[in-house]
Amino acid sequence: MNIFAAMKPDAVCKSVYDIPLDSLKEAGKTCLLLDFDNTLGPDHATAPDKYAYDFIDKIRNEGFSCCLVSNAKSGRSSKIAQMLDIPCVTYAHKPRPDGIYRALKLMETDASKAVMVGDQVFTDVIAGRLAPVYTIMVEKYSSKEIWYVVLKRPFEKLVRLIGRF
Numbered sequence: 001m002n003i004f005a006a007m008k009p010d011a012v013c014k015s016v017y018d019i020p021l022d023s024l025k026e027a028g029k030t031c032l033l034l035d036f037d038n039t040l041g042p043d044h045a046t047a048p049d050k051y052a053y054d055f056i057d058k059i060r061n062e063g064f065s066c067c068l069v070s071n072a073k074s075g076r077s078s079k080i081a082q083m084l085d086i087p088c089v090t091y092a093h094k095p096r097p098d099g100i101y102r103a104l105k106l107m108e109t110d111a112s113k114a115v116m117v118g119d120q121v122f123t124d125v126i127a128g129r130l131a132p133v134y135t136i137m138v139e140k141y142s143s144k145e146i147w148y149v150v151l152k153r154p155f156e157k158l159v160r161l162i163g164r165f
């Protein structure tokens, strides 16, 4: 796999609400592995908002299981997962795939049935591609981001330009 292929998601969606759940189902996907910060809610939020609650309801009603896969410290991400009533893998070490492996084990599923969903190329997408699981990149929830993410975005923009996604 060349470096740009490793950074290219299988699909890009405007938001989590634009993920084509029906076609995922048809492809045999049953489990969504979800990033939180700027995917399901504001970056570094300490609690989920309606956007996240409604999305979790939606995917549950569609028959998907889900698990938060977050690089965040365990305190914050566990609390968010608990509030959303979903399982969680903390300190996921994305872009390394080991958090995804832990999530697959926790969810008692395998890579062929899982989908990684996240807003960042250099963490979520690379981890998803390395696992490998079907990987969907969503556009960031909000332009407000912590400084070290802001620093990565110009490089991400370049990768997206070269990779055309």
Ligand SMILES: [Mg+2]
Residues within 6 Å of the ligand: 035, 036, 037, 038, 039, 118, 119, 120
């Ligand atoms: Mg994120």
